[in-house]
Amino acid sequence: MIITGIGRLSKDPKMAYTPKGTAQTTFNLAVDSGWGDNKKTIWLSMICWGNQAEIVNEKFSKGQRMEFAADATELYTFTRDDGTVGGSVNAKLLTFGWVDKSEKKNDPVVENDFEFEE
Numbered sequence: 001m002i003i004t005g006i007g008r009l010s011k012d013p014k015m016a017y018t019p020k021g022t023a024q025t026t027f028n029l030a031v032d033s034g035w036g037d038n039k040k041t042i043w044l045s046m047i048c049w050g051n052q053a054e055i056v057n058e059k060f061s062k063g064q065r066m067e068f069a070a071d072a073t074e075l076y077t078f079t080r081d082d083g084t085v086g087g088s089v090n091a092k093l094l095t096f097g098w099v100d101k102s103e104k105k106n107d108p109v110v111e112n113d114f115e116f117e118e
Contacts, residue, residue, distance in 0.1 A: 007031040015057035025053035048093035065099035
């Protein structure tokens with residue numbers, strides 16, 4: 001399922017390399033839905049590879065907003081410390097762009113990079 005939206009990074013991205021040497025970056029996006037008392041946050045655990053992984057790792061940091069399209073691969077639930085149930089979606093990043101441009105990170109929207117390797 002393809003999902004699109006705007007989210008904010010909850011932590012700095014983390015990059016590693018696959019055994020074949022392909023860059024792989026993981027990061028979490030918080031996507032708000034609803035208003036006022038009905039506002040909820042949906043958490044996306046994102047992953048990307050190759051050129052996208054290197055750019056996301058270099059250009060994005062905690063608190064920045066990202067426009068995205070992603071392929072949702074898994075939904076899971078968890079119980080918070082207060083006993084309420086939350087949920088998260090695992091997704092593969094397809095395309096992304098900057099929502100808030102800063103002086104250091106004002107690159108244009110990144111084009112598709114569909115060379116996924118797991």
